Amino acid sequence: MSDELVIDYKSAANGRFSGVLRWPDFEILWEALLSGSHDWYVYAPQEGPPPAEPFTADEMKSFLSTTESYLRERCTPDFCGAVYADDLSDPNFVKIYNPRLMGGCGIGKAPLPQWLISRIAPVSLIG
16 A cells, blocks of 8 residues: 555544534434445454455445444433544544543543544554
8 A cells, every 4th residue: 555545544534523413413424424425444443454445335334324323322312422524414534433432531542433434445543
């Protein structure tokens, strides 16, 4: 993989994001992820190396359904707060954190997202 792609992915991952705080905003984002004709890479940094291929449409639909259930179980009914997107209605990059690992006193490193969803082929963020 070229150095340019590594820099692009890491720059995008460290770019400007907005928190998806309310569930109606979450639903707008999820619809944008489902309805677009884009290839999406889903990377779980703590689970292994980045994927070489984007998800198929069926894999993406299943992932988003499972992830929505996961988040709704762990977040409050009126506040999401564990999802961040570079653009709510036309996303290129989305970060999803484990809601139970987001708090803390600010000592140490910021937690890695549980999942990163991007149009850019991912590179390892660990190490």
